[in-house]
Amino acid sequence: MSGHPSTYEPKYAAAKWMDQRLPIIRMGADFMTFPSPRNLNYWYTFGGILALCLVVQILSGVILAMHYVADVDKAFASVQRIRRDVPFGWLLQSMHAVGASMFFLAVYMHMFRGLYYGSYKAPREVIWILGCAIYLAMMATAFLGYTLPWGQMSFWGATVITGFFGAVPVVGESLQQWLLGGYSVDNATLNRFFALHYLLPFVIAALVGLHVWALHHVGQNNPIGISAKTKEDTLSFHPFYTVKDAFAIAVFFVIFAIFLFYLPDALGHADNYIEADPMKTPPHIVPEWYFLPFYAILRAVPSKLFGILLMLGAIVVLFVLPWLDTHKVRSMRFRPIAKWFFIIFIVMCFILGWCGAGTPSDVAIPIGKGMTFYVLSQIATVYYFAYFLIILPVLGLVEKPLKRPDSITKAVLGEQKSDADLASA
Amino acid sequence: MAFMKLKTLIIGSVVAAASVAGLAFAAGGGGTGDYHMEHKDWSFNGAFGKYDRAAAQRGYQVYREVCSSCHQLKFLAFRHLGDKGAPFYLEDFPNPNDNPYVKNFAADWNVEDIDSDNGDTIERPGIPADYFPPIFPNDAAARASNGGALPPELSVIAKARTNGPDYIYNLMLAYSAHKPDDVELTPGLYYNPVMDGGKIAMAAPLSDGLVEYEAIEVEDHGKIKTIPAPEATVEQMSSDLVQFLAWSADPKMEQRKSTGLMTIIYLLILSLLLFLSYKRVWRNVKH
The missing domain is CATH 1.10.760.10 (Cytochrome c-like domain)
Incomplete structure (x- = not known):
């Protein structure tokens, strides 16, 4: 599976027998000895963190599903029962809800890292596309899962999101009814959402398998973006990166635990503790924080259909990024202009999130007559698309990169050092 | 609103x-x-x-x-009032269904039920298991x-x-x-x-x-x-x-916070040990 020659030698007769029939031990051994660039920093630990997030969500979710009742009359009460009566149900339910936020926190860090170090460029386009597919599946799973507690935000969030499909010309209405299983969000919707919410994480797991396979085929990128050429450029995954990842995972779990045990509702919305009422619209329907930037893009234009297309476009543009950024240099460490545009891009993503949480007509920045969230979200949306569709393609043609080291080893040890010094190190 | x-x-x-x-x-x-x-x-x-x-x-x-x-x-449910961490919890009554406060509070309410002998709808005093x-x-x-x-x-x-x-x-x-x-x-x-x-x-x-x-x-x-x-x-x-x-x-707030304290102490020690392991494994490796 991995792209490096296998060094595994079965030591025992049973292991040898197995190796000749199904080389699964060899696969694991090769995984652990995979040559990884020696200069990976902490930004590269989010892959491992994300794998663990998926495991936490699946394990807690499977147990929750044993106690949850997908019925419009019983769903809210069943969640209350989990929180009050199921042994450690309060822990599992919070872990699953907070875990979703932590999963997105980690995936955004992982994506920003990929954007900065050019991890989407050849030969890693497929890794990047698979990653985008995972992100899309995560968004779908999170949306479906948020419907299940059947609170006010669950219900009205589902109503708004499924309403998008109604905006599709000609077939919109029938498409929406087909998705909902009726004319509005109801029992049929809740049941299919539950079924799909249980299914999609396993689709994600399969995509993660492909993502890691592709990664092991071409090898990891690294902060200087220069491919590993010699043995000296790399270190065995174990123990060097297992221990580094393990440390990062433990620190991540401290942050997870602080939210889980002390701020379990900080990332949620109070309205979702009110049982869904189809007759009463909440004053403000807001999505979970991780969807806020896209929500801001959706609301940045007056036309519903155009807003939906923009929101979809914001994700589609990620899929084609490898062909939009044509610059030969991967890492933005050596791209002095692109680096600044990237930093502005991050700021704009946060501004979009802020706009998504705000009311469009409210004043966001008190300059002049006052800039509303609506105007601010338009500016940020324009930048978001300009970054991918104009800035990166143009910079690919005109930007002069800084001088780059010849190899990872030279970058680590400096130009004057020889390989002999390294061997003794 | x-x-x-x-x-x-x-x-x-x-x-x-x-x-x-x-x-x-x-x-x-x-x-x-x-x-x-x-x-x-x-x-x-x-x-x-x-x-x-x-x-x-x-x-x-x-x-x-x-x-x-x-x-x-x-x-x-009435029994919740006598759970551990609840206002009327008593150490002598780990099972809240036996808790005298809980029994009294439950009996103070009338609960609708079905008479199992004739199927009539009746009202009876509440028991701890009732909501x-x-x-x-x-x-x-x-x-x-x-x-x-x-x-x-x-x-x-x-x-x-x-x-x-x-x-x-x-x-x-x-x-x-x-x-x-x-x-x-x-x-x-x-x-x-x-x-x-x-x-x-x-x-x-x-x-x-x-x-x-x-x-x-x-x-x-x-x-x-x-x-x-x-x-x-x-x-x-x-x-x-x-x-x-x-x-x-x-x-479950009190239970949550005390579990959280132990969990975070455990994770901090684990983080420290893993950091020291990391430093040791990488001690001769330039990166």
Whole structure:
């Protein structure tokens, strides 16, 4: 599976027998000895963190599903029962809800890292596309899962999101009814959402398998973006990166635990503790924080259909990024202009999130007559698309990169050092 | 705005009001006029906060004698009152079904049931396993008795509002606030600046001396402490009620926080050990 020659030698007769029939031990051994660039920093630990997030969500979710009742009359009460009566149900339910936020926190860090170090460029386009597919599946799973507690935000969030499909010309209405299983969000919707919410994480797991396979085929990128050429450029995954990842995972779990045990509702919305009422619209329907930037893009234009297309476009543009950024240099460490545009891009993503949480007509920045969230979200949306569709393609043609080291080893040890010094190190 | 179960506010006006109000980011976050929400330093705030059990017991009394004439505790069973960490927990009765307080409280309510001999609908005194019964037979009956407004169920209300405990406390006290001239009240509505729009269909439920508090015996690490009865002022009753409703919405809070402390200590030690392992494994490796 991995792209490096296998060094595994079965030591025992049973292991040898197995190796000749199904080389699964060899696969694991090769995984652990995979040559990884020696200069990976902490930004590269989010892959491992994300794998663990998926495991936490699946394990807690499977147990929750044993106690949850997908019925419009019983769903809210069943969640209350989990929180009050199921042994450690309060822990599992919070872990699953907070875990979703932590999963997105980690995936955004992982994506920003990929954007900065050019991890989407050849030969890693497929890794990047698979990653985008995972992100899309995560968004779908999170949306479906948020419907299940059947609170006010669950219900009205589902109503708004499924309403998008109604905006599709000609077939919109029938498409929406087909998705909902009726004319509005109801029992049929809740049941299919539950079924799909249980299914999609396993689709994600399969995509993660492909993502890691592709990664092991071409090898990891690294902060200087220069491919590993010699043995000296790399270190065995174990123990060097297992221990580094393990440390990062433990620190991540401290942050997870602080939210889980002390701020379990900080990332949620109070309205979702009110049982869904189809007759009463909440004053403000807001999505979970991780969807806020896209929500801001959706609301940045007056036309519903155009807003939906923009929101979809914001994700589609990620899929084609490898062909939009044509610059030969991967890492933005050596791209002095692109680096600044990237930093502005991050700021704009946060501004979009802020706009998504705000009311469009409210004043966001008190300059002049006052800039509303609506105007601010338009500016940020324009930048978001300009970054991918104009800035990166143009910079690919005109930007002069800084001088780059010849190899990872030279970058680590400096130009004057020889390989002999390294061997003794 | 949070609970706009007022007859006058049908969906159309809700949408209109929502677009105008705009102030409150979340349910209950608003407030009108000059009223400023008082943020109390609750005993259950903070990483080591706990519920005040004597206050929560008095809060149950306030609920039983005042609120329960209109509001249900939908997701609470009587036995929950005697669970570990609950206001009426007794160490001698680890099974809350045996807890004498719980049995008495349950028996104090009538619960609808079916006579298994003849299938007739009967009413019998509650048992600890019963959930708090509904106050009205259905929502329509509840609205009919309350001028068109539906009294919300209270077992999770402290979580169903932003800053729920402060919201409940201020809602109880804000009836005395001065009504601005631009708020017009129709019959059956009262001024309360904690509500968005300043209108509420519930008349001021509390007045000084409304309930008669008694001294309470609380178990603290096996010792019985007697807490003298405080004066039943509106402030006192409100904060007692908040203690009870905060527990009701988050009954596992104390367990959660103590588990959290141990978990975080464990994770910090683990992080330190892993960091030292990392430093050791990488000690001769330049990177």
